[in-house]
Amino acid sequence: MRVHVADHPLITHKLTVLRDINTPSPTFRSLAEELVTLLAYEATRNVRVEPVTIQTPVAETTGVAISDPRPLVVPILRAGLGMLEGMTKLVPSAEVGFLGMVRNEETLEPTTYAERLPDDLSDRQCFVLDPMLATGGSLSAAIGFLFDRGAQDVTAICLLGAPEGVAALEKATEGRDVTLVLGALDERLNEKGYIVPGLGDAGDRLYGTV
Numbered sequence: 769m770r771v772h773v774a775d776h777p778l779i780t781h782k783l784t785v786l787r788d789i790n791t792p793s794p795t796f797r798s799l800a801e802e803l804v805t806l807l808a809y810e811a812t813r814n815v816r817v818e819p820v821t822i823q824t825p826v827a828e829t830t831g832v833a834i835s836d837p838r839p840l841v842v843p844i845l846r847a848g849l850g851m852l853e854g855m856t857k858l859v860p861s862a863e864v865g866f867l868g869m870v871r872n873e874e875t876l877e878p879t880t881y882a883e884r885l886p887d888d889l890s891d892r893q894c895f896v897l898d899p900m901l902a903t904g905g906s907l908s909a910a911i912g913f914l915f916d917r918g919a920q921d922v923t924a925i926c927l928l929g930a931p932e933g934v935a936a937l938e939k940a941t942e943g944r945d946v947t948l949v950l951g952a953l954d955e956r957l958n959e960k961g962y963i964v965p966g967l968g969d970a971g972d973r974l975y976g977t978v
C-alpha cells in the first residue's frame with residue numbers, strides 16, 4: 769500500500785479549524801469539502817487519461833481526457849458524504865456509488881446497512897471517501913467490496929488517520945493495488961476507538977447530531 773500524508777500549510781491550517789470543538793457544523797462542512805478537493809489533487813495523480821484532439825480558437829492541438837471506464841467515487845455514509853461534493857468538483861465525470869456503514873460503539877466492528885455499487889467493477893479505478901481511518905475496519909471492508917467486484921485499483925482519501933488504522937488497512941489489502949491519501953497522521957486511538965487528537969465523530973460534527 770502506498771501512503772501519502774499531506775504536507776502543506778493550507779491543509780494543516782484547515783485541519784486545525786476542523787478539529788476545533790468550537791467550529792460549528794456549517795463551517796465544518798465547508799472545510800471538509802475544501803480539504804477533500806486539496807487532497808483529491810494528490811489522490812488523482814494516477815487517474816487514467818487518454819489523448820484527445822481538440823480545436824482551440826487558434827489551432828488544432830492534443831490534450832487528454834479521463835479514460836473510460838470512468839472512475840468510481842464511493843463515499844462511506846454517513847461521514848463520507850461530507851466529502852463527496854469536494855471530490856466531484858474536481859472529477860465531475862466520475863460515477864458515484866454508495867456504501868452505508870456504521871461502527872458498533874462497543875465492539876468497533878463495522879456493519880454494512882446500504883450498498884449501491886455497480887455489479888461489475890472490472891478495470892475500474894475507485895476512490896473511497898471516509899474522513900476518519902480509526903481501527904481501519906470500515907475502510908478495509910469497503911475496499912474489500914470493491915476488489916471482490918473486480919476493481920483494478922483503489923485510492924482511499926481520509927482527512928485523519930491513526931497509525932493503528934494504517935497498519936490494519938495495510939494488512940487487509942496486502943497484494944492489492946491500494947493508495948491511501950491522508951490529510952494528517954494522528955498519534956493513536958483512545959480506548960473508545962476515537963482518533964487522538966482527532967476531531968471527534970465526523971458524522972456527528974458534519975450533521976449536528978452531537
Ligand SMILES: O=c1ccn([C@@H]2O[C@H](COP(=O)(O)O)[C@@H](O)[C@H]2O)c(=O)[nH]1
Pocket residue numbers: 844847871876878898899900901902903904905906907933961962963964966967968969970971
Ligand atoms: O475518531 C473517530 C473515529 C472513527 N469515526 C467514525 O468511524 C468510522 C471509522 O472507524 P474504523 O474504526 O476505522 O472502522 C469512520 O467512518 C467515522 O465515521 C469518527 O468519526 N471519529
Ligand SMILES: O=P(O)(O)OP(=O)(O)O
Pocket residue numbers: 844845846847848869870871872906969970971972
Ligand atoms: O462510522 P460511524 O459509526 O461513526 O457512522 P456515521 O458515519 O454514520 O457517523
Ligand SMILES: [Mg+2]
Pocket residue numbers: 847969970971972
Ligand atoms: Mg459517526
